[in-house]
Amino acid sequence: MERMLRHNFKNLRIWQKSMDLVDLIYAYTDDLPIEERYNLISQINRSVCSVPSNIAEGSGKRTSLHFGEFLTTALTSSFELDTQLLICKRRCYGSSKKLEECLELLAEVQKMIFAFREYILNNEIRTQNLNS
Structure with a gap:
């Protein structure tokens, strides 16, 4: 397996x-009903924090394959967040304008994670084929 150069996660777009999504989501959840504090708000905040946390953790792994696994976890956390925000939309919680901003940035982040994960994993496969 290829030994990957570690990424400085703070430099990764x-x-x-x-x-940025964490900041936006926290601003949105500040306006949600107080009775959702220990349920939906807590779940949303944990999901959004999981995204950059898994990117950061994965960037320090030894191989591209391992980094790809953490990018997959970041992506699945973003899907969980997507569902939770759609629940808020159905319940008419918070500012609809803020919610739409969150959903738009979330979609952008999801596309970026997916593309970067594919790039990382395709490079791993090419390297393995060259070494075969």
């Missing part, structure tokens, strides 16, 4: 954008 996907990490930076996902941190």
Whole structure:
């Protein structure tokens, strides 16, 4: 297996954008009904924090394959967040304008994670084929 050069996660655009998403989501959840504090708000905040956290953790792994696994986890956390935001939309929670901003940035982050994961994993496969 290829030994990957570790990425400085703070320089990765996907990490930076996902941190922007954290800020936006926290601003949105501040306006949600107080009775959702220990349920939906807590779940949303945990999901959004998982995205940049997994990107950061994965960037320090030894191989591209391992990094790809953490990018997959970041992506699945973003899908969980997507569902939770859609629940908020159905329940008419919070500002619909803020919610739409969150959903738009989330979709952008999801595309970036997917594309970067594919790039990382395709490079791993090419390297393995060259070494065969």
